[in-house]
Amino acid sequence: MARFKPYSYDQLKLVPVSFERQILPGTFEATLSRLIDEEIDLSVFEARYRNDEVGAPAYDPAILLKVILYAYARGVTSSREIARLCRENVLFMALSADSAPHFTTIADFIATLDREIVAVFRDVLLVCDELGLIGREMFAVDGVKLPSNASKEWSGTRGDFEKKIAKMERAVEHLVRRHRDADAAGDEEPLRVARGKQIETLQAALEKVRGFLQRHADKVGPSGRVKKSNLTDNDSAKMKTSKGVIQGYDGVAVVDGQHQIVVHAQAFGEAQEHALLVPMLEGTRATFRELGLAEDVLAGAVVAADAGFHTDANVQYLDETHVDGYLADTLFRKRDPRFVTAERHKPEPVDDPARLFRPEDFRFDPKSLTCICPAGKRLYRSGQHNRPDGYRAVIFKGAKRDCGACPLRARCLTHPERTLIRQVTLFLGRSPGKPETCSARMKRKIDTDHGRYQYSRRLAVAEPVFANICSSRRLRRFSLRGHRKINTQWLLYCLVHNIGKLQRYGTSEGRSA
Template identity: 40%
Template sequence: MANHQLYDYKQSVIGPIFLEDQLLPGTLEYAIHYIVEDRLDMGVFNARYNNDKTGRKSIDPKLLLKVVLYGYSRGMVSSRNLEYACERITTFMALACNKTPDHSTIAAFVSSIDEEIEDLFTMVLMICHEEGLLGGTHFSIDGLKLSSNASKEWSGKFDDLKKKQEALRRKVKQIVKEHKKTDKKERGQSTTDKARHEKRIKKLTIQADRIEEFLANNEPKIGSKGEEIQSNVTDNESAKMATSHGVQQGYNANAVVDSKSQVVTNAEVFGTGTDSKNMAPMLEGARNNLEAIGVEKPLEGIQVSADTSYYSVENLKACEEEKVDAYVPDQQFRKRDVRFQDADRHRRSTDKRHQKYKSKKRYFDVDDFKMNEDTGKLICPAGQELYVKNRNYTNAEGYKFIAYQAPKTACRDCTLRSKCLRKPKTEARQVHILIEKRPPSITDKMREKIDTLEGRKIYGKRIGIVEPVFGNIRSCKRMDRFTLRGKIKVNIQWKLYCLVHNIEKILNYGQSFAVE
């Protein structure tokens, strides 16, 4: 019979901790320590400190950066948790070199490195380049919608927010009135009730004041269509956006990822749910970062893939300007793909409300109207001649047609009306015969390109390039919510996460870290 020693994790152990021994080569903590200590130029932080002659000695930013990067890699974003970890967890103690930075120091450090983070990102990208992790042949762009540190309940147009504020004030008045009434009636109202009421009044008043202050200091947000869109009292730079988890108040975190080792070459957040204008800033950012590390003409001729949410004239023009070989499909590209023709055969809608009504009725189309070559007249299925209404009709897409119309008298008593006219009130049928196509637009060219076998093959690579990066950050690094507020600070958090991702790539695939 086995006779094991008893053990108990609820105990303290006193003994020496050799800090260097905690950072084992081959681990992420070692990679962070080595890269920050030996390969990053931390002089970018020098301008922040002015305490050489007077003032207290500060904690070296190297230590703070190591703690923050390692904390982010473990899903620890809270500065209080990081402070606790530096006091109690040996890996953090080793990275912080047994210093115990206060949570306010860590929080202030993270939220203020908006300028330095750009340099840090470029320096880590440079290491990726030196380690042979950049292929520079195919980039994929995508966006990850993550919740902001703001509730969607505090969103609304200015009128809605004003109404909310008035409702809160009314509620306060009502509580005070009820409170007085009860007080008169039952003289001996318990002190707990009184305290509860006062607490509630205080809370509602603070909320109403907050909205009032917001309305006084901000202008209504205007969307791309020139109409007012919803503002948010807590973080007005975030936006309500539709995600696979429902509508959430958040940021759209974008990344440009290199195909060779899935290194992030540019990372940026946007306070809009749509990606239709994101291509230009993302490509420009990637180009600047790569040029900064010495890559010449980094985007010229390279393949760039992005999903259907990036399909817009603006984005495609941005690709053209950057001279990239773009693969951005439209929403309908799978419907045109023969491989997906019977993709829906086993799919059954779970909710009947989502089933679209499809009319089985077939109306006469252009092909049912025949041209009499001898007379040059267009003849309808009932044998009536249509007359030319407009010889040079151009539709919204720029195509040119001859517009024909049947005589009202012919259609009025026609027995085929129900097969020809979609609306009973229509007096006469019109038919447009195409005479001239417009020159292919930028979107036509993209559709044609995506519909080729080669186009589909190249676009198919996208999912294996950018999605694993988001999977790593969201699931492995547990980044499902930004904890800072405001676009600048949220951008820092997103870049820090992408930095951790790139450092992990250096650790796993870099030549310096290769196992002999």
């Protein structure tokens, strides 16, 4: 019969650990530790402490920065989990010198880091520039929309919240009546207690909504329309993403083209990115100017951004500030001859009876200026006008006799019960003699071979950064509330990305990191 060495878990072993030897050269933690100890000016943290003569000694900001950034690099954002790792994980013990900060200390440090994190981020940028990792030749702007610690069910306008209040008041009245009837009937104690808790919960929610309405007015967007507020985090926004509708923030970054260093980053509680290009580019200018690296870093550089940032105002801004920008519009791919055969690779469209007919479903002949609807009826030309952007448009309308008895009314009209006819506007191109707008010049510029090449570089510059942060570093959602804290968390993750670049390229660029 085979014999095996005996073993027992009921024993202890003392293991000597040298913290210095745990931090191996060339690793992320070694790069992080050296940066904080030798390169980052930690004097910016002095102002937050008032214990020169009285009070207990505070945890060193260097220790807190190391454990927080290393935790973020491993996808850990919970302050309780970070505190646990400082007690149980040898690498965290080594980085914190076994000081084991409490989770409340870590949470408070992150929550109040909004001022100092900008200075730390810029110090790391200086190191990146000294090592030659910032080329300043091409910058790509992009963003990622992530959910935050807020409930989208508690989003709405003032009118929506007033309806919620009325609904909850009716529910409370109904429960109170049932509670009284149950008392009179002598119902069992557990049922009465459960109803009482329901009433207390609804009343607390009522007070919460009422208090919110007293403190906040409706938010108004740039177009003058009322935006939805959020009860749990009013700085956040409801956003449409490829994964559905979320309540969260848009983390935007400006990335340098040489080694994908994030040179400027901000989080915004905005559903659309139209208004974010200008503050991001101005922030990039300010960062390089205040670091003494360049008076106008965008002068002579290429700036590329996707269609989410394309507006007439943004294109005009690039034109007025003499920035060599490449902003794609929503039809950029359709005009690209390389994508002419793209449609044949897509699955055959399914005939959706709920989908309304679009203008492209109407057969339009630009020579004879005639239009045939999906039902085969000819529409009459109602007029022609020139748009402010210089494009000509022709308006077609259906005849009442045709539209009234048409079997396709439900697919052609949004409100077939009250709309009589269908109207379609089709475009003929630019009006002769009209001056070319900034947007038209941008389209002509980006449609050239050089323009397509410059814009295609954006994909290789910006997208891997967000893949690294969201996939490798596991930022799936923002775990905090409020714009100030979310912006701090986004900067911390961008800082982790830049430190990873220093770990990889620092030595090869002429200086050990």
